[in-house]
Amino acid sequence: MYVAVKGGETAILNSHELLAAARRGDEGVPEISPAQIREQMRLGVARVMSEGALYDEELAALALKQAAGDQVEAIFLLRAYRTTLPRFGYSLPVDSGRMNIRRRISAAFKDLPGGQVLGPTYDYTQRLLDFSLHAPAACKLPPCADEPLPAAMPRVADLLGHEGLMEAELPPAGDPAPGDLSREPLRFPADRATRLQNLARGDEGFLLAMGYSTQRGYANSHPFAGEIRMGEVALEIVPEELGFPIAIGEITLTECQMINQFAGSSTVPPQFTRGYGLAFGEAERKAMAMALVDRALRAAELGEEVVAPAQQPEFVLSHSDNVEASGFVQHLKLPHYVDFQSELELLRKMRKRHEGRKKVSVTEGNPLFGTGGKAHTEIAVGENA
């Protein structure tokens, strides 16, 4: 006799315990702490903060520990927590021109005011596994430069702007307050501020592939890494009771300004256009990919032909969020007995019909050239019988 499966609740609770044990691993190995993750896995932490849309290194590190290192799961944990947080207000726009720079490079100019600042980067390392890292080792800081960097570093794009070679970055007409994607649903057509918000939260792998596709001919954006800068910026708010801005802390940002060719139009002379990328923490790959995709998504606005996926806002923006994508792809694990039963029934019906048609074709001696109206009538009769 068949007995319906019961006891789902106990099974779920047991699976939670198995999960906790699997996360801990061999208890002979010391347990990792969120502080260790925060300090020694900082790039992983940065990605969780960016795509989790919450700047909190402690919580991002905790999420990574809880997710056993699974970035997308950690991002999901942080997002779900973020929803529950009250809103005190909005910060003033951060000024990346006043960034306390730790890295700043331009691929467009050999030298420029403020200079090229390499900072901590994997770019110029040889990717040889360093077996000495098996053991703890002390590390030393390089000597300081003779003079400090200037407090305000001009952005490369602005240097070109003085000549009119670079499109001006102007607020849209009327300077409307940007929407807030975490409060309002994404609607189409989406303005650039909304698109950038979406991309900033978007999955790094997805943006990387999308940006890459524009380089390989699916859209043609002729990009130059005009400038990439990384460092700390002050976050300011204007409390209502004070009426003037106060700094509430600083955050680490990576910003990328891509410079792209633009042939011009009947009203606009030929000039360079911009693609913009911004991410929490040290996240150059993300910021660059985002800048490529941002520029590609401006195709319609700049009167370019929309021919590739990366230029289609609905395609890019609706599929960039890894919390949404991961949930929906994996929901296929949920039971679908009812739909499947319906499909089974349909398939059996269609096969029966197919079988009937084959028989008729054989009796008519004309299997290749269709069955004609008469045969169809016979099938219908056969099916009803």
Add this chain to the structure above:
Amino acid sequence: MNTVAGYNFAYLDEQTKRMIRRALLKAVAIPGYQVPFGSREMPLPYGWGTGGIQVTASILGRSDVLKVIDQGSDDTTNAVNIRRFFAQTAGVATTDSTGEASIIQTRHRIPEKPLGEHQIMVYQVPLPEPLGRLEPREAVTRKLHALADYGLMHVKLYEDIARYGHIASTYDYPVLVNGRYLMAPSPIPKFDNPKLHMNPALQLFGAGREKRVYAIPPYTRVESLDFEDHPFSVQRWDEPCALCGTADSFLDEVVLDDAGGRMFVCSDSDYCKTRQGAGHTGSQSPIPAEAT
């Protein structure tokens, strides 16, 4: 009341719940119309019922009795998980009984037992746009809805008939609500579509990932699309439920062995259990002790 410390009643904060209720009121006012809302990240994954959970959270009161089903059953893992979520965050009473519930959150089924005016159905919706498979661009489908231009869907159904001899949709079968808006009923089998029509219960639909809610107010006309010469029909089975003997419920096929052995049982576990309790039997029913 045992609720999780640090979280508001039913998880969402009151402002968010109010925002969702506003969207729901609009949805009720325009039956079948998809209302965008500021869907939140929930502690369950997108695609696993976040829309339904947000709708339930926003309408749930302390005196409500909640039933959660998935595939018609109260015991599937996701139904268990969502019921646990509300038991923990809201401390409300939960039930398996369709009759006792004031709110029924569902995935993929409508209970067999007819609903009453005191009840609210909350549907989990994966893809709210009925035209989405035919036209993926939302900017375009919105215009088609505004113009009530549903030719695309009629052509699709016609092509099904031309190719297969019948309409080849078996679940999430498109309906026209109140004679105006084309609506995706969520992936319920078309067997359940007639229950949408003139239902005394309020029916709310939540799509979390797609950030839309929509509604069918009580006693609203809901027609499944069809043609005069190809009228809408529902699935029928050749045999009754093997446990309760009913011939008019949706049946799941259960594989018994690897030699083609099959049996059919009610997908609605509460309906089946209630019938068995009332003495109905089927071909695979346990033999009562006194009869042996």
